[in-house]
Amino acid sequence: MPELPEVETVRRQLEAELVGRVIKGVRVLLPRILKNASPAELAERLIGRRLAAVERRGKFLLLQLDDGASLIVHLRMTGRLTLVDAATPDGPHTRAAISLDDGRDLRFDDVRTFGTWHYRGRDAGSLPPALAAMGVEPLSDAFTPETLATIAAGRRAPVKAVLLDQRRIAGIGNIYADEALFRAGIDPGRPAASLTPGEVGRLHASIRSVLIDSLAKGGTTVRDYLNGRGSPGEFQRFLDVYGRAGEPCRRCGTPIVRRKVAGRGTHVCPRCQR
DNA sequence: ATAGCGCCCTGGTGGC
DNA sequence: TGCCACCAGGGCGCTA
Numbered sequence: 001m002p003e004l005p006e007v008e009t010v011r012r013q014l015e016a017e018l019v020g021r022v023i024k025g026v027r028v029l030l031p032r033i034l035k036n037a038s039p040a041e042l043a044e045r046l047i048g049r050r051l052a053a054v055e056r057r058g059k060f061l062l063l064q065l066d067d068g069a070s071l072i073v074h075l076r077m078t079g080r081l082t083l084v085d086a087a088t089p090d091g092p093h094t095r096a097a098i099s100l101d102d103g104r105d106l107r108f109d110d111v112r113t114f115g116t117w118h119y120r121g122r123d124a125g126s127l128p129p130a131l132a133a134m135g136v137e138p139l140s141d142a143f144t145p146e147t148l149a150t151i152a153a154g155r156r157a158p159v160k161a162v163l164l165d166q167r168r169i170a171g172i173g174n175i176y177a178d179e180a181l182f183r184a185g186i187d188p189g190r191p192a193a194s195l196t197p198g199e200v201g202r203l204h205a206s207i208r209s210v211l212i213d214s215l216a217k218g219g220t221t222v223r224d225y226l227n228g229r230g231s232p233g234e235f236q237r238f239l240d241v242y243g244r245a246g247e248p249c250r251r252c253g254t255p256i257v258r259r260k261v262a263g264r265g266t267h268v269c270p271r272c273q274r
Numbered sequence: 275a276t277a278g279c280g281c282c283c284t285g286g287t288g289g290c
Numbered sequence: 291t292g293c294c295a296c297c298a299g300g301g302c303g304c305t306a
Contacts, residue, residue: 001298001299001300059300074300074301076283076299076300076301077283077298077299077300078283078284078285078298093284110283111283111284111285112282112283112284112285112298112299113282113283113284114282114283114284114299114300114301116301128301129301129302130300130301130302155276156276156277157276157277157278161277161278164300166300166301173299173300174298174299174300222298223285223286223298262277262278263278263279263280263299264299265297265298265299
């Protein structure tokens with residue numbers, strides 16, 4: 001489940017390899033991943049374009065083209081973007097591919113086919129609604145304890161639901177919501193507005209630290225995630241609660257409990273998190 | 275405006 | 291061994 005650290009890892013790898021490359025071909029094996037273009041239209045727009053930059057906003061990847069347009073990719077749960085030699089056969093779940101002028105393909109593989117591609121033209125063009133409404137980047141200077149306090153103020157929803165709301169904070173998914181709340185010692189079901197200023201400060205620091213720590217390990221691979229070079233992340237070895245139901249809390253030894261909060265599988269230490 | 279829920283989709287798992 | 295219900299979950303559309 002690629003979240004901010006995983007998508008950022010892919011972004012860095014793709015940027016290093018893709019910038020300056022020219023698109024020679026486009027293959028779309030599953031047209032419904034394209035949200036606002038037909039395969040033929042996408043090919044017409046992309047072929048001949050040079051890649052100018054690879055950016056990230058929340059969990060979206062933006063491949064910027066030299067004509068001011070962009071290809072906006074969301075990996076959702078099982079999507080992968082990897083660079084391979086063009087001779088590499090498609091996998092059973094290859095949904096699309098872009099061939100480059102250096103003999104390689106940018107392959108998009110996605111088992112569950114939730115991932116999406118949007119083409120955005122130079123002027124306006126359609127943005128994915130979630131991207132247009134995206135909240136603050138948690139690793140940017142704009143994200144301060146005061147920002148988080150404002151976000152939480154007056155919200156009766158569980159604090160975990162607020163962390164998952166991309167319109168408030170960008171890029172946090174189920175894994176890092178659980179991990180940040182553990183580090184902060186806060187129960188995920190608490191109404192966001194019930195957090196004390198001290199708790200808001202701890203949660204702010206925890207969000208940043210867990211994202212930074214995971215980024216340093218190349219992200220988390222629980223099941224499907226692979227980076228732009230086809231390699232898994234390493235942070236799963238350092239998770240405190242996610243996926244550790246029944247195992248002892250690393251801090252106090254109490255078994256980690258799994259329950260449902262905000263409709264999501266949620267992992268907590270019932271002793272450390274209040 | 276906010277909160278909650280079902281849907282999309284496939285592969286892996288566990289029960290019988 | 292086979293079959294099937296169930297689960298994973300981000301974004302989105304719908305409801306109240």
